[in-house]
Amino acid sequence: MPDASEPFAIATHQLRKCFDHFVALEGLSLQVPHACIFGLLGPNGAGKSTAIKMLTTLLDPTSGSATVAGFDIARQPVEVRRHIGYVPQMLSADGALTAIENLNLSARLQGLRGAERRARVKEALAFAGLEATASKLVRAYSGGMIRRLEIAQATLHNPQVLFLDEPTIGLDPIARRTVWERLEHLREKGTTILITTHDMEEADTLCDELAILHQGRLAVVGKPESLKAQVGENASLDDVFVHFSGVGLEQGGDYRGTRDSRDAIQRLG
Amino acid sequence: MNRLLSYLNETFAVCDAEVRKLIRDPTELLSRAIQPVLWLAVFGQVFSQVRGIPTGNLRYLDFMAPGILAQSILFSAIFYGIAIIWERDLGIVHKLLVTPAHRSALIMGKAFAAGLRGLVQAAVVYLVAIALHVEIRWELMPILTVAAGVFVGSCIFSTFSLVIACIVKTRERFMGIGQVLTMPLFFASNAIYPLELMPGWLKVIAVCNPLTYLVDALRSGMIVGGTSVYALTTSFAVMLSVFTVLLLLAARRYPGLAR
Secondary structure, eight states, rough: OTTSSSSSEEEEEEEEETTTEEEEEEEEHHHHHHTTTEEEEOOOSSSSSHHHHHTTSSSSSSSEEEEEEEEEETTTTHHHHHTTTEEESSSSSSSHHHHHHHHHHHHHHOOOHHHHHHHHHHHHHHHHHGGGGGBBBBSOOOOOHHHHHHHHHHHHTOSSSEEEEETTOOOHHHHHHHHHHHHHHHHHTTOOEEEEESHHHHHHOOOOOEEEEEEEEEEEEEEEHHHHHHOOTOOHHHHHHHHHHOOOOOSSHHHHHHHHHHHHHHHHH | OOHHHHHHHHHHHHHHHHHHHHOTHHHHHEEEEEEEEHHIIIIIIIHHOOOSOOTSOOOOHHHHHHHHHHHHHHHHTTTHHHHHHHHHHTHHHHHHHHHSSSSHHHHHHHHHOOOOOOHHHHHHHHHHHHHHOOOOOSSSSHHHHHHHHHHHHHHHHHHHHHHHHHOOOOOHHHHHHHHHHHHHHHHHHTTSSGGGGSEEEEEEHHHHOHHHHHHHHHHHBBTTOOOOSHHHHHHHHHHHHHHHHHHHHHHHHHHGGGG
């Protein structure tokens, strides 16, 4: 699946985003290889969601450039959208629809039709392990089932790159593990995955490579083991996070970010 | 041709999802049906006795029935935008905007769903009107004219509502603005009194109000002896033009919801 002509699935160069006078992201330059799980870490307000929104074409960059799946986010946004999937932190599956209706809606908006659509929806239900409950309203689902459905929705069209914003926030350990398994399965199939997370165990278990953002800037990037080694012997990823983000108690985050996280947790719980 | 098919497919995908939700939870439809019942059964019947508003050969109740149908469409569609703010808070808008679907097709799908909802409301208003012995036209063409008017009118006001939702972005602000807009739109139209009775300044506003053209088209199609001030082609041309402008505006503002 990866486009061999492009050396990286995601490449950003000096990507910058300002909201009036507030600089949310400053000079982000990253290269994400194909078929890996890349973690974007950082305290609340570090610029993770802003970066993901720009890479998924939801936000225009103020300056700098980026390509996703070989397409320029500013000049070819529709092509970018054709080749990506996105699972927001909030619950994006529609609770008033059944799983099969949610999948059909996504499939039709991705341009899948007829027999191909039906086959992909069936595959997606199997992938998410939701065949038995496909005709139930999503509002009756557990948090883990909803997340699996959302991942299935986002990957119906076999995207080259999948973005997930805090995919396991609010999930119990079992549901979290099933989500991880789905993501690992997608990586094996060749999908490049970029996730943001606050969960260091998740980052350690899943991610092939990590970047830590701090106050809108890239603090460090590397493989988990090499980052731990940089901090010290027996250092954990928690230590790496604290070391490079310089965050202690009471720091980081804003009202809206906290509210969104808590809303998502409440709905998933 | 392929592009048009994709566009229609996207539009109907969104419309289909919206209609399914509406069928599952028709409580809003039922609650919205109460208002036209009150207007026709209470206000209409009382004012029919007063005979204070000259309506030619028509009974006042017959005159106002199309106006109340239009009002019912307006009041229901104008709050459609609140659902999109809810969808934004849930992340559904983000998910839709990350698909390659045309932005205007996403809006059009919602507008069409509002149009179908408007048709159900029209059926309710017809039932009330029949119960109150309003003289309804039962020929095919007038009924199709009313159905088309209701559909386009619902599309206009629901899209207008989506534009407002995209600007204000919060439910609290939206509710305030929605309340502020409905009554002026209603009273600055020919819904419950003829244009000729209006003072000059109000007539100018009424002529710029798409509700006036909707009421005018409904009046000629819904009731026996109903006449319209404007030709049907004029009314529909105005309404379709307003819808097109609002659709383009909404498609432009819609991505801003995800920021």
